[in-house]
Amino acid sequence: MSTRLPTLAVVGATGAVGTVMLDILSTRENVWGEIRLVASPRSAGKLLTVRGEEVAVQALAPEVFDGVDVAMFDVPDEVSKEWAPVAAARGAVVVDNSGAFRMDDDVPLVVPEVNAEQVRNRPRGIISNPNCTTLSMIVAVGALHRAYGLTELVVSSYQAASGAGQQGIDTLYDQIAKVAADRTLGTRAGDVRAAVGELGPFPAPLALNVVPWAGSLKDDGWSSEELKVRNESRKILGLPDLRVSATCVRVPVVTTHSLAVHATFSTEVDADEARRLLASSPGVVVQDDPANAEFPTPADVVGTDPTWVGRIRRSLDDPRSLDLFLCGDNLRKGAALNTAQIAELLAAEFTAG
């Protein structure tokens, strides 16, 4: 048995998810030997702190993957598409958080609480991390599926600005500052649009507004984000025929995605039983006592690891359906944490091997 701890590369170390990743790597049990931080050439030489030590960022290049056992990627799709195979060819197992490989039949899409066993099925040496919106609900939905057999999901999202990266966060703060002084805004069509000025990465104002759009336009009016929720849920749960309708909406929240989920199963459900079952599921916290104002909200969930579930109700008109409201930190479980959990499964292989 090897005593060498595996070497990790963090590609995209300077982004919004990368920043949370360094925090996560500094606070979880350490399973890594060397940690290399990699980013675009313009960040090369920048010093970042991980595990209490300053580490210089290296520019993305084939050689940075030499000797790397596991490489986490959080970069745009096109960068992953080019560079993940390069890292894999140099012997690293890649855990990729882009959309580049998620629907590739030779790349598993892994949520450790749901389908950890898929991590070994990686013919390309690449494992994909799901989209943050899917990740914000799938641990809870997966636990319910195991008990009741999922047949349909109707999902509406309340997605945070940080899903659009640091530019999304900055835009929301800028807009909030611009609307804060005028207590007449939001009463006449277009007054908020005129006040906020720059829209940043969003197609409409986000302060004092909600925007029913995330991602790019796909066939028949669906957004890429909505199709990801459908296609990734199907793949993670191993249900290729699962019926899914999602409407993805951006809300003026900094970080933490929320979802209203109407889930239908093949058998009758019981709300109390579902509550107990979720409460005993790894990675899930139940907060469901509305009489005492106990339900998850993004402002109270942000910065935490679990999926928080509340408002658990059996449909009044269909004993096979549950209605839920869930919150998950889109930068932690929705991105960096799930990536770290997958990487830790790989680290355990190296340590055991």
Place this chain on the structure above:
Amino acid sequence: MSTRLPTLAVVGATGAVGTVMLDILSTRENVWGEIRLVASPRSAGKLLTVRGEEVAVQALAPEVFDGVDVAMFDVPDEVSKEWAPVAAARGAVVVDNSGAFRMDDDVPLVVPEVNAEQVRNRPRGIISNPNCTTLSMIVAVGALHRAYGLTELVVSSYQAASGAGQQGIDTLYDQIAKVAADRTLGTRAGDVRAAVGELGPFPAPLALNVVPWAGSLKDDGWSSEELKVRNESRKILGLPDLRVSATCVRVPVVTTHSLAVHATFSTEVDADEARRLLASSPGVVVQDDPANAEFPTPADVVGTDPTWVGRIRRSLDDPRSLDLFLCGDNLRKGAALNTAQIAELLAAEFTAG
């Protein structure tokens, strides 16, 4: 044929909805003779402007209804419960915007674009105006129902602060002002809660947050708001067995409710046909071209009369289901405008009579 224009009383003239009502009465075609403004005794004598004239507010008392033909009520449930029958006994037809009578079998629940004929079926002399959340979607849903035969609704709301009245509006502005200066908020659990201080009428912070709660707690974890969406939709559409699941969520928007609606019908649907059908329906505007960032958002809809519909998609997995995103001004069509439209149907009776 009488040439006397009917006399109108506006009860609750000083509230958030009352204020919008005076604006609506001042801008729509005038069908009224005298307009009396009525409110609680503490507002008596206050001068408000309607149709360009200052009118003194009268204190609520039985005699204010003498000679009144139509009385609009926008007051709390318990006030309506006591006073609507008093007004009806004095000969006024009451149009009530509270929840007091909506599910009374002897009180019609009217949306003029959907079931105007019900206005004549009023044995108690009372007609109810639906809840603002139901009203924000029901004109569009009713048009689709006439074409396709509705069987199920799954609804998630994005409800504005003004649904909780002027106190809701003030609380949102106060909270936005308190969070605007600190660009670290929304990154640690509870930091927004600590910053906003007063929660006002909401059970959690509304600035930089969403709150999955509106109304009071009913059986099995449902909120009163969610049950209203179910029960009122059934009554308005004349579908007592309609399957409805709603999750009602408050968002940091001043005015205009939005809803993501998954509607299932008894026949197959076509998105383009649905778009044409909605575009030709009274009270509905279709705004649905995401390639050009065209979809309704509350900041662009507020202050307008119609229900705005966008993101019209046929479900990928069920040819009988449509997914939509709708916005409607909760103080106008969601309250004052629909009340005014019902009252105008009554005015036409008097003028014709």
